Amino acid sequence: xxxxxxxxxxxxxxxxxxxxxxxxxxxxxxxxxxxxxxxxxxxxxxxxxxxxxxxxxxxxxxxxxxxxxxxxxxxxxxxxxxxxxxxxxxxxxxxxxxxxxxxxxxxxxxxxxxxxxxxxxxxxxxxxxxxxxxxxxxxxxxxxxxxxxxxxxxxxxxxxxxxxxxxxxxxxxxxxxxxxxxxxxxxxxxxxxxxxxxxxxxxxxxxxxxxxxxxxxxxxxxxxxxxxxxxxxxxxxxxxxxxxxxxxxxxxxxxxxxxxxxxxxxxxxxxxxxxxxxxxxxxxxxxxxxxxxxxxxxxxxxxxxxxxxxxxxxxxxxxxxxxxxxxxxxxxxxxxxxxxxxxxxxxxxxxxxxxxxxxxxxxxxxxxxxxxxxxxxxxxxxxxxxxxxxx
Amino acid sequence: xxxxxxxxxxxxxxxxxxxxxxxxxxxxxxxxxxxxxxxxxxxxxxxxxxxxxxxxxxxxxxxxxxxxxxxxxxxxxxxxxxxxxxxxxxxxxxxxxxxxxxxxxxxxxxxxxxxxxxxxxxxxxxxxxxxxxxxxxxxxxxxxxxxxxxxxxxxxxxxxxxxxxxxxxxxxxxxxxxxxxxxxxxxxxxxxxxxxxxxxxxxxxxxxxxxxxxxxxxxxxxxxxxxxxxxxxxxxxxxxxxxxxxxxxxxxxxxxxxxxxxxxxxxxxxxxxxxxxxxxxxxxxxxxxxxxxxxxxxxxxxxxxxxxxxxxxxxxxxxxxxxxxxxxxxxxxxxxxxxxxxxxxxxxxxxxxxxxxxxxxxxxxxxxxxxxxxxxxxxxxxxxxxxxxxx
Numbered sequence: 001x002x003x004x005x006x007x008x009x010x011x012x013x014x015x016x017x018x019x020x021x022x023x024x025x026x027x028x029x030x031x032x033x034x035x036x037x038x039x040x041x042x043x044x045x046x047x048x049x050x051x052x053x054x055x056x057x058x059x060x061x062x063x064x065x066x067x068x069x070x071x072x073x074x075x076x077x078x079x080x081x082x083x084x085x086x087x088x089x090x091x092x093x094x095x096x097x098x099x100x101x102x103x104x105x106x107x108x109x110x111x112x113x114x115x116x117x118x119x120x121x122x123x124x125x126x127x128x129x130x131x132x133x134x135x136x137x138x139x140x141x142x143x144x145x146x147x148x149x150x151x152x153x154x155x156x157x158x159x160x161x162x163x164x165x166x167x168x169x170x171x172x173x174x175x176x177x178x179x180x181x182x183x184x185x186x187x188x189x190x191x192x193x194x195x196x197x198x199x200x201x202x203x204x205x206x207x208x209x210x211x212x213x214x215x216x217x218x219x220x221x222x223x224x225x226x227x228x229x230x231x232x233x234x235x236x237x238x239x240x241x242x243x244x245x246x247x248x249x250x251x252x253x254x255x256x257x258x259x260x261x262x263x264x265x266x267x268x269x270x271x272x273x274x275x276x277x278x279x280x281x282x283x284x285x286x287x288x289x290x291x292x293x294x295x296x297x298x299x300x301x302x303x304x305x306x307x308x309x310x311x312x313x314x315x316x317x318x319x320x321x322x323x324x325x326x327x328x329x330x331x332x333x334x335x336x337x338x339x340x341x342x343x344x345x346x347x348x349x350x351x352x353x354x355x356x357x358x359x360x361x362x363x364x365x366x367x368x369x370x371x372x373x374x375x376x377x378x379x380x381x382x383x384x385x386x387x388x389x390x391x
Numbered sequence: 392x393x394x395x396x397x398x399x400x401x402x403x404x405x406x407x408x409x410x411x412x413x414x415x416x417x418x419x420x421x422x423x424x425x426x427x428x429x430x431x432x433x434x435x436x437x438x439x440x441x442x443x444x445x446x447x448x449x450x451x452x453x454x455x456x457x458x459x460x461x462x463x464x465x466x467x468x469x470x471x472x473x474x475x476x477x478x479x480x481x482x483x484x485x486x487x488x489x490x491x492x493x494x495x496x497x498x499x500x501x502x503x504x505x506x507x508x509x510x511x512x513x514x515x516x517x518x519x520x521x522x523x524x525x526x527x528x529x530x531x532x533x534x535x536x537x538x539x540x541x542x543x544x545x546x547x548x549x550x551x552x553x554x555x556x557x558x559x560x561x562x563x564x565x566x567x568x569x570x571x572x573x574x575x576x577x578x579x580x581x582x583x584x585x586x587x588x589x590x591x592x593x594x595x596x597x598x599x600x601x602x603x604x605x606x607x608x609x610x611x612x613x614x615x616x617x618x619x620x621x622x623x624x625x626x627x628x629x630x631x632x633x634x635x636x637x638x639x640x641x642x643x644x645x646x647x648x649x650x651x652x653x654x655x656x657x658x659x660x661x662x663x664x665x666x667x668x669x670x671x672x673x674x675x676x677x678x679x680x681x682x683x684x685x686x687x688x689x690x691x692x693x694x695x696x697x698x699x700x701x702x703x704x705x706x707x708x709x710x711x712x713x714x715x716x717x718x719x720x721x722x723x724x725x726x727x728x729x730x731x732x733x734x735x736x737x738x739x740x741x742x743x744x745x746x747x748x749x750x751x752x753x754x755x756x757x758x759x760x761x762x763x764x765x766x767x768x769x770x771x772x773x774x775x776x777x778x779x780x781x782x
Contacts, residue, residue: 054622056608056641057721059520059714078708083623096710098725100519126527128491129450136517136527137543152528217447231445232474250447317469319487323450330448334489 005177007211008170010254012049014088016167020047021066024160028068028123035115036123036153037065037075037108039133042327043125045255046161047072049087054080060097061134063108064089067115075108105138113147122146123153129332130154158332162324163346169370171256172326172348173379175212176368179251180381182206183262187388192241192266196220196234199245207251217250217259217329222266225273226361229317230261230354241267244363245390250329259325259350260366260380265387274387276357279311280365281385283353287322287335291349291369291376297339304335304353313355318364322352325368347371348379396568398602399561401645403440405479407558411438412457415551419459419514426458426506427514427544428466428499430524433718434516436646437552438463440478445471451488452525454499455480458506466499496529504538513537514544520723521545549723553715554737560761562647563717563739564770566603567759570642571772573597574653578779583632583657587611587625590636598642608641608650608720613657616664617752620708621652621745632658635754636781641720650716650741651757651771656778665778667748670702671756672776674744678713678726679760682740682767688730695726695744704746709755713743716759738762739770 024047028036038044041055044064063075074089077097084092095107112122124139125132132139143150164172182203189202200220207215221233222245230246239245248261263277283304290303304321320339324331325348333341335352343349347370354364368379415438419427429435432446435455454466465480468488475483486498503513515530516523523530534541555563573594580593591611598606612624613636621637630636639652654668674695681694695712711730715722716739724732726743734740738761745755759770 052623053608053610056719057622058522058719059721059725060710077710079620079622079710081708082620096708098710098727100725101729103519124527126531128494128526130526131449131522131524132527133522135519135521135545136515136523136530139527154526217444219444229470229473231448231470232443317472317487319451319468319470319489328447328449330450334450334491336489338492 005174008167008174008254012167016165017047017049017088020160020165021072024066025068027156027159031123031156032119033068033121033123033153033156034117034119034148035065035067035112036157037063037112038125038157039063040125040131041133043157045327048074048084048089050084051255052080052083058133061103061138063104065111068118069116073111075104075111077104103138105142109142109146117148120148121151122148123156124150125154125157126152127154129330130157161326162332163344164326164348164370168256168326169346169348171254172258172368175251175253175256176258176260176379177381178210178212178253179207179249179258179260182210184381187264187390190390192239192391195236195238196222196245197236199239199247200234203247207249211253212251213253215249215251218247220245220247222246223360225270226357226363228360228362230362230364239266239390242269244269244273246364248366255327257325257329258368258380259329260368261364262383263363263365263387265389267389267391269387272357273363276311276355276363277387279307280353280355280363281383283307284351284365284367287351287353288367288369288376288378291343291351291371293343293345293371293373295343297333297335297341297343298337300351301335301337308353308355311355312357314358315356316354316362318352318354321354322350324349343371345371345373396565399558399565399645403558407556408438408440408479411551411556412463415457416459418547418550422514422547423510424459424512424514424544424547425508425510425539426456426503427548428454428456428503429516429548430454431516431522432524434548437718439465439475439480441475442646443471443474449524452494452529454495456502459509460507464502466495466502468495494529496533500533500537508539511539512542513539514547515541516545516548517543518545520721521548552717553723554735555717555739555761559647559717560737560739562645563649563759566642566644566647567649567651567770568772569601569603569644570598570640570649570651573601575772578655578781581781583630583782586627586629587613587636588627590630590638591625594638598640602644603642604644606640606642609638611636611638613637614751616661617748617754619751619753621753621755630657630781633660635660635664637755639757646718648716648720649759649771650720651759652755653774654754654756654778656780658780658782660778663748664754667702667746667754668778670698671744671746671754672774674698675742675756675758678742678744679758679767679769682734682742682760682762684734684736684762684764686734688724688726688732688734689728691734691742692726692728699744699746702746703748705749706747707745707753709743709745712745713741715740734762736762736764
């Protein structure tokens with residue numbers, strides 16, 4: 001299994017950003033937007049390539065304007081200009097932030113108002129799965145004073161980001177492969193009697209050693225035959241015979257996430273837990289198989305849901321059976337009834353069936369795939385049908 | 392210098408949260424707010440103690456309502472309920488998120504409308520240095536339909552958080568001490584000819600080894616006699632004789648940040664750089680001395696600014712000379728003219744004079760202090776007056 005892994009080149013070419021912007025502008029034309037402006041780290045990074053640990057400081061807002069024609073304009077605090085100048089962005093406009101009285105708002109307003117006005121509408125991050133990284137009061141003030149209408153740009157932005165470029169998919173495939181290899185190696189590293197924290201510590205170190213940049217998300221939880229939740233932990237709980245140890249990870253390479261889990265049998269699990277595990281393995285197969293161009297997220301949900309219901313699910317507090325991923329751990333769409341997103345080539349998705357089969361006993365599987373014109377392609381190394389055993 | 396470091400107890404007692412809420416309610420009464428509701432990780436953590444890596448997933452909004460009387464109410468996605476139940480919060484209300492059609496908004500509305508109505512005003516995170524973690528469109532919809540007015544709660548929330556409790560100060564003092572010790576040990580670990588990335592890697596590992604939970608912020612940059620910016624990097628640049636290596640860190644313990652920098656002379660720096668370094672060391676002394684109860688942030692700024700101007704500053708792209716810190720790397724207030732915040736006991740502040748003395752040559756110093764009734768108390772180990780040398 002030791003096929004050679006090629007490390008993707010870090011960063012993206014100016015040509016890649018140009019084609020992202022071209023595609024964005026096509027979508028903006030359809031959505032009748034003269035521009036979108038973005039404030040959140042993943043959106044700024046998507047259009048500029050700019051990344052910074054300085055996002056930890058929420059004091060100063062940053063703006064990137066993507067006009068209907070021409071190149072992105074960075075409207076940013078002076079403190080960030082030297083680093084933004086290292087990206088492909090040429091037009092960088094600054095103010096001496098922080099200035100709470102006018103933290104870039106009049107500069108942003110001037111920038112937007114000097115663009116050609118065709119539709120009289122500007123898109124902003126107002127909708128689902130996006131958090132605007134600027135004071136809402138400043139947005140409202142801008143909305144009152146701007147010559148154009150500010151509308152929800154998030155459907156357009158998600159349409160842009162939901163379909164990945166080949167270079168983005170390479171990035172995600174690489175981090176999926178790193179985490180897959182580390183998950184496979186975990187049973188040889190831990191034993192019954194160690195605790196959840198120790199398991200996470202070892203897996204984190206292994207993932208870093210194999211080349212991940214960071215592991216912002218690694219919840220872990222254990223319990224007899226299943227777990228009550230899947231997004232928090234680890235705690236001090238000791239792994240005992242009959243437990244299932246659940247670990248999920250969102251690790252990153254060059255800004256791009258994997259997001260998938262693995263389950264480990266601690267010693268010998270009950271036949272009931274093994275039965276549910278088998279059903280979820282089959283539900284994952286069905287979910288993967290359903291992810292073909294032309295299907296919808298509802299179809300993918302239905303393919304898994306049928307098997308889960310038949311296996312005797314009493315619930316699932318996750319609220320859906322998978323989602324998109326990329327520069328964020330979770331992105332649209334959601335595999336849930338009514339989501340209705342059409343599956344197209346080059347989407348990257350999680351397939352994540354889960355069920356509670358007895359109170360407090362939940363099992364959740366998860367793989368990451370991309371959609372090709374010929375159908376789904378696994379980015380993760382498929383979880384073994386039999387749960388790996390930790391002794 | 393090896394005095395014993397006491398590791399603070401992780402988490403906070405129910406009594407601590409009760410007194411935070413008592414104080415919050417006093418401030419809310421003054422601000423004429425029937426409730427505040429918060430959505431962002433630091434604010435949720437401040438009132439509940441809840442922390443989660445699941446913040447990485449921006450799909451589902453979370454709400455915590457702090458009413459004018461009584462205890463906080465968590466209005467959260469089902470997926471988070473088992474872990475929220477481990478905090479001191481008793482009243483937990485859930486919905487099966489994600490449901491983009493109504494992601495908690497009607498549940499939040501009902502929760503707010505069932506509170507006693509005294510002022511008809513509810514505070515939200517609409518203002519400075521806060522990012523609302525929910526779709527803005529959902530906030531606007533709530534604002535239209537809620538029986539009460541939604542107003543900017545951020546001045547009230549910052550008034551609450553800006554003054555720290557003794558237990559919070561203990562947390563910050565601990566992480567400041569860890570980072571101070573690691574900075575002091577760095578010159579023995581690196582040499583001329585290594586690069587910025589290597590220096591950061593060693594310092595990160597040492598800070599982790601000494602007991603920090605995470606280091607979300609560690610920009611580093613080097614340049615002959617100073618640096619062009621202080622918030623990005625490291626890059627591959629090799630450390631050369633005459634350089635100054637600047638490293639800043641926001642490392643955390645149990646959610647609380649330190650935020651201070653250190654400068655290292657690579658071999659022998661110019662006499663001009665040494666002169667500016669001395670002026671900034673003295674400016675730091677003056678800034679610390681000015682941080683007494685009753686002074687304002689303007690006074691602290693002025694005490695430093697005078698020395699910096701006299702030393703021949705040609706600029707400073709940072710925009711201020713220090714700020715608050717705590718659950719965020721940067722928090723209000725800002726030491727800048729016009730900020731006007733009154734300094735009171737138990738604030739925690741950075742003192743951060745900086746100046747560009749020649750184009751592209753900036754030097755910035757930084758220490759962390761808390762304010763006692765008798766005056767400032769250093770939380771960091773004061774930087775040596777002579778710049779430590781890396782050979």
